[in-house]
Amino acid sequence: GENVEQHPSTLSVQEGDSAVIKCTYSDSASNYFPWYKQELGKGPQLIIDIRSNVGEKKDQRIAVTLNKTAKHFSLHITETQPEDSAVYFCAASFNNAGKSTFGDGTTLTVKP
Amino acid sequence: DADVTQTPRNRITKTGKRIMLECSQTKGHDRMYWYRQDPGLGLQLIYYSFDVKDINKGEISDGYSVSRQAQAKFSLSLESAIPNQTALYFCATSDWQRPEAQYFGPGTRLTVL
Numbered sequence: 001g002e003n004v005e006q007h008p009s010t011l012s013v014q015e016g017d018s019a020v021i022k023c024t025y026s027d028s029a030s031n032y033f034p035w036y037k038q039e040l041g042k043g044p045q046l047i048i049d050i051r052s053n054v055g056e057k058k059d060q061r062i063a064v065t066l067n068k069t070a071k072h073f074s075l076h077i078t079e080t081q082p083e084d085s086a087v088y089f090c091a092a093s094f095n096n097a098g099k100s101t102f103g104d105g106t107t108l109t110v111k112p
Numbered sequence: 113d114a115d116v117t118q119t120p121r122n123r124i125t126k127t128g129k130r131i132m133l134e135c136s137q138t139k140g141h142d143r144m145y146w147y148r149q150d151p152g153l154g155l156q157l158i159y160y161s162f163d164v165k166d167i168n169k170g171e172i173s174d175g176y177s178v179s180r181q182a183q184a185k186f187s188l189s190l191e192s193a194i195p196n197q198t199a200l201y202f203c204a205t206s207d208w209q210r211p212e213a214q215y216f217g218p219g220t221r222l223t224v225l
Contacts, residue, residue: 032212043202043216089154093212099170100212102154
């Protein structure tokens with residue numbers, strides 16, 4: 001089955017700096033890669049996703065890049081703000097299976 | 113997401129007790145999922161259902177059972193709870209048109225003593 005590894009497990013940045021979280025996946029058949037943000041006491045929320053036919057996708061301050069050859073994808077957050085502090089999860093899935101394999105999460109702390 | 117609700121939000125129980133966690137959604141989605149989250153780990157899939165008559169085991173289904181009472185309701189049962197089932201449990205939904213994008217409930221924190 002699919003295996004997703006996520007790094008780093010914790011990340012601390014100053015407000016205004018950029019943050020990068022990286023994930024690798026094992027199954028070359030995976031073709032959908034979402035990122036979720038989990039705030040304290042809440043369920044994960046989908047913040048951005050990318051399909052395997054796209055190399056990069058941006059949404060305001062967040063972007064995701066995908067390298068299919070190397071089987072890794074990354075989340076980039078620019079101009080970080082304290083409200084970006086949360087746990088971020090990457091995931092990988094295949095086609096219409098609807099089942100995602102999740103990474104172990106990255107706890108991001110943005111210091112004011 | 114208020115469209116996906118879970119009850120109870122917190123539950124403390126004893127070893128050997130039967131526990132039911134309930135999930136309801138108003139998003140009109142056909143697919144529903146149950147995940148378990150342990151501290152410092154990602155989400156592990158317990159069971160998933162693509163419609164009322166289609167229920168499938170996930171990665172860690174042993175010790176759990178589910179019931180899809182209606183399109184909007186999906187319950188998770190622990191037949192005889194054990195301490196290593198102490199975890200945060202999440203229900204999620206997705207739509208057939210975009211099945212990979214999942215919408216999560218707020219979670220149920222379960223403690224088994």
